[in-house]
Amino acid sequence: MTRIKHFRDRCIGCAYCVGVAPEFWEMCTEDGRCDLIGSIRKRDCYELEIFNDEVQKNRKAADICPGKCIRIEIY
Helix, strand or coil: CEEEEECHHHCCCCCHHHHHCCCCEEECCCCCCEEECCCEEECCEEEEEECHHHHHHHHHHHHHCCCCCEEEEEC
């Protein structure tokens, strides 16, 4: 399995992640930052477990994120 960690406080709201993987990411209309759909808050970040076939899109989102607020962990 793989886990996405989203450090939302670093998000600048560019929405690149939404463009690359809209089934995982959405814009929050309240504050203009992006949300990881279905994630659970854990201390200082939001986490979501994904399957191996979903890693590529989310890795691309992490790579292009200018705020560097998305981390992909494989375990």
